[in-house]
Amino acid sequence: MSSGSSVKDSQASSQKGQDQPKPQHSAATGVTLLLKSASFQKAAETILKYGENLKNQPNDEKVRQINLANMAFQTRVYQIPGGEECMSAMGFVKEGGFLVFRDDSFRRVDNVLIVLRAALATKAKAEQAQKDAQKKAEQEASEQPNRAEMFRLLTAQIGRMRIYENPQLQEEARRCIPTDELKRRAATRKDVTEKSDADRLLLELLAWFKKEFFSWVDSLPCDFCGKKTKVAGVAPPTQDEIRWEASRVEMHQCETCGRTTRFPRYNHPGKLLKTRRGRCGEWANCFVLCCRSLGFETRYVLDYTDHVWAEVFSEHQNCWLHCDACENTCNKPLMYERGWGKKLSYAFAFGIHEVADVIWRYSRAYEQTLSRRNKVSEDWLSSTIRLINSQMVSALPQIEQERIFDRLERERHMLIAGLSSSPSVSTEELLGRQSGNEAWRRARGELGDIVRASNEAEITARTSKSHSTGATTGNASTTEGDATKQNDKRSNKDSKLGPSQPESAFHGIGLAQSQHEVSLTESKHDNGTG
Numbered sequence: 001m002s003s004g005s006s007v008k009d010s011q012a013s014s015q016k017g018q019d020q021p022k023p024q025h026s027a028a029t030g031v032t033l034l035l036k037s038a039s040f041q042k043a044a045e046t047i048l049k050y051g052e053n054l055k056n057q058p059n060d061e062k063v064r065q066i067n068l069a070n071m072a073f074q075t076r077v078y079q080i081p082g083g084e085e086c087m088s089a090m091g092f093v094k095e096g097g098f099l100v101f102r103d104d105s106f107r108r109v110d111n112v113l114i115v116l117r118a119a120l121a122t123k124a125k126a127e128q129a130q131k132d133a134q135k136k137a138e139q140e141a142s143e144q145p146n147r148a149e150m151f152r153l154l155t156a157q158i159g160r161m162r163i164y165e166n167p168q169l170q171e172e173a174r175r176c177i178p179t180d181e182l183k184r185r186a187a188t189r190k191d192v193t194e195k196s197d198a199d200r201l202l203l204e205l206l207a208w209f210k211k212e213f214f215s216w217v218d219s220l221p222c223d224f225c226g227k228k229t230k231v232a233g234v235a236p237p238t239q240d241e242i243r244w245e246a247s248r249v250e251m252h253q254c255e256t257c258g259r260t261t262r263f264p265r266y267n268h269p270g271k272l273l274k275t276r277r278g279r280c281g282e283w284a285n286c287f288v289l290c291c292r293s294l295g296f297e298t299r300y301v302l303d304y305t306d307h308v309w310a311e312v313f314s315e316h317q318n319c320w321l322h323c324d325a326c327e328n329t330c331n332k333p334l335m336y337e338r339g340w341g342k343k344l345s346y347a348f349a350f351g352i353h354e355v356a357d358v359i360w361r362y363s364r365a366y367e368q369t370l371s372r373r374n375k376v377s378e379d380w381l382s383s384t385i386r387l388i389n390s391q392m393v394s395a396l397p398q399i400e401q402e403r404i405f406d407r408l409e410r411e412r413h414m415l416i417a418g419l420s421s422s423p424s425v426s427t428e429e430l431l432g433r434q435s436g437n438e439a440w441r442r443a444r445g446e447l448g449d450i451v452r453a454s455n456e457a458e459i460t461a462r463t464s465k466s467h468s469t470g471a472t473t474g475n476a477s478t479t480e481g482d483a484t485k486q487n488d489k490r491s492n493k494d495s496k497l498g499p500s501q502p503e504s505a506f507h508g509i510g511l512a513q514s515q516h517e518v519s520l521t522e523s524k525h526d527n528g529t530g
Contacts, residue, residue, distance in 0.1 A: 025085040027108075027115040033082030035119055043080045044116050046073075051090055051113045055106055066092070066099040086112055139377060146375040147384075154388055157300065157350045160267075164292045165352060169270050173293035176273055182208055196316035202296060202323070203330055209287055210328035215277045218437045222254035223261040229254045237264060244271040280326050280435070284308040287325040297351070301358065304346035307336065311349050311358070320349070320411065322361065326435040333362045335429040340446040345372035353392050353404055355385050360415040364423055 034040050050066070057063045066073055066087075077083040090112045091103040163169065186192075186200035195203075219229045229252035237246040245267035252261045265281070266272055269289040272282050284300060288310050291298040297313040299320065309324040322333040329335060336342040347359045363369040389408070393401045432448020433441050441447050 025088045027086070027089045027112040030082050030085030030087075030089045030112070031115045031119050033085055034080065035082070035123070037080050037082065039076075039080050040123065041120070043077050043083050044120055046076045047083070047086050047090075048113060048116055050077075050087075051109045051116075054090075054101060054109055058106070064101040068094075068097050068099060086116070140380075143376050143380070147380060150376050150381070151384065153302075154348065154355055154384065157302065157348075158355065158388070158392065161300065161350055161352050163269065164289050164298070169289060170293035172270060172273055173290050176213070177205070177290060177294065178208070179294065196314070198296070199314050199316055199321075201294070202291075202312055202314075202321070205290065205294065206287075206323060206325060206328050206330055209283075209290060209325050213276060214283055214286060214325070216283075216326070216435055217263065217277050217279060218440060220252045220261050220263050222252075222257060222259060224259045225254060225257045227254055227256040229261055232260065235262070241266070244268040280308055283325045284310055287323070291323075299349040299351040299354075299356070301347060301349045303336070303342070303344065303362070304348075305342055305344060307342070319414070320358075320361075327433070329428065332426060332429045334364065334423060334425055335431070337363050337365060338425055338429050339431045339448045340433050341448060342446065343372060344369055346375070353396065354389050354408060355392070356408060356411065357381065357385060358411075358415065360419055364419065366419050 031044075034043055037043065050063075053060075053063045068074070068078065077087065087099055089108060090101070091108045092099040092101050094100075182201060182204040183197075185204045186197065189195075189200050189203070192200065219231060221227065222229050231250055232253035233251050235249045235251050237249050241249060241264040244264070246264035247267065248265055250263040250265065252263055253259070254261070265278070266275060267281070267285065269285050272278065272286040273289070275282075276286075278286075285308075288298050288300050291310060291312055299311040299313075301309050301311055301322075303309075309322065309326070311320040312323050313319070314321050321331045323330050324332075324335075327335070337344055344359060344363045344365075346357070347362050349356045349358045359369065359373070360366075389405070393404055396404075430448065433444075433446040436444075438447070
């Protein structure tokens with residue numbers, strides 16, 4: 001064989017080797033390499049597009065071949081580690097300056113598409129998890145002050161609940177309560193066949209507390225001349241007042257003689273059994289003690305927007321009943337939102353062995369209320385309450401712990417289920433607040449739509465009448481003021497206008513003043529919190 005022939009054969013053999021397609025790569029190999037690149041997302045989406053075009057237009061020659069001189073393809077796919085391997089795994093082979101798809105089967109294309117989509121989903125999930133973790137870390141950092149405040153709020157009242165279990169205090173309360181008379185009244189009620197003896201006794205206790213025992217304070221009569229006073233500021237408590245847990249003292253200045261009368265805001269229920277007066281903080285405080293003294297299982301409820309009341313467990317109805325002694329109201333939980341017009345956010349019920357987030361008993365405006373619950377995350381709040389409850393029951397027998405937690409869980413499910421139903425709202429729940437004089441209630445925005453509409457219509461009628469007789473606008477205002485004064489007299493004369501005042505000072509938690517408190521501080525109708 002000549003040397004020329006040998007060289008020719010060698011060149012032919014070399015050319016033949018170049019024309020042979022490279023071994024095909026697996027989808028897993030290509031995608032694994034691709035995942036390591038910072039350009040994975042764009043490369044994967046581009047390869048997916050080529051694969052989908054192949055399946056959608058299998059006979060289009062433009063789709064079945066890719067020009068390697070296409071710079072967009074080069075930068076997005078072919079120059080990225082794993083890009084060439086993915087195209088090979090789909091069935092593309094290199095022929096001259098092109099990648100050509102010669103297969104009649106799309107099995108390998110489907111395989112690459114499946115692996116790529118799974119990789120994209122996994123990457124997206126990992127990135128989202130990273131974003132969520134970062135967001136959570138930022139949220140936790142920003143929430144720390146609020147979390148500390150909320151934790152103080154939740155734990156401060158727990159210690160106070162023990163005072164209601166004091167046997168001596170309960171005995172003192174029972175000496176104040178005409179129990180036999182209340183039972184007699186309960187036995188003669190019209191709803192005797194509908195309610196249990198205990199539930200009827202509770203209703204009579206509420207009515208007695210409101211109408212015969214406790215009185216509401218707008219402003220006190222002067223200690224020196226007995227005339228009307230107005231709130232003129234606050235003063236530090238004396239040692240004796242501190243003894244009875246007065247965190248602050250209101251100074252009521254006489255409009256006649258100018259002297260001041262002290263109004264200590266006592267927080268000790270034993271002292272309140274003697275003074276028998278106050279606003280909603282004092283009312284709820286003393287009423288809880290009275291309920292416990294008669295054996296009712298009772299919780300103290302704190303509304304973050306500046307009110308407090310009680311809840312009593314009804315064995316007959318197997319549920320907690322909302323009880324607001326200020327209003328002589330039982331089981332009308334939507335009255336604050338629907339009647340008073342309160343923009344609720346947080347409401348917590350404190351028992352001797354438990355804390356419960358009960359906002360959804362008192363609010364059905366889910367989206368609006370949830371948007372105002374922005375102090376801490378819901379997850380943190382629920383887990384913190386569970387932790388507190390675990391500590392509160394830790395000394396109890398296991399069977400009792402299980403009973404408490406089972407009941408809390410049933411209550412939680414019931415409240416959440418109630419959000420999806422249309423509540424039956426009673427007429428009483430549509431009324432505005434009754435406790436406190438009208439000017440004070442108007443300043444707080446708690447008159448309610450029904451009463452507010454009535455008052456506005458009355459004022460309009462009075463104004464029109466005054467104009468028709470030549471009276472000035474000032475006279476019309478005076479008429480309204482006289483009506484308010486008469487209402488003030490009625491409010492102070494008898495306790496039918498009930499109480500309200502859970503100022504945060506009641507809890508000694510140091511919460512910032514609510515919007516109501518700030519507006520009242522700036523108002524000439526300031527009577528303290530409600």
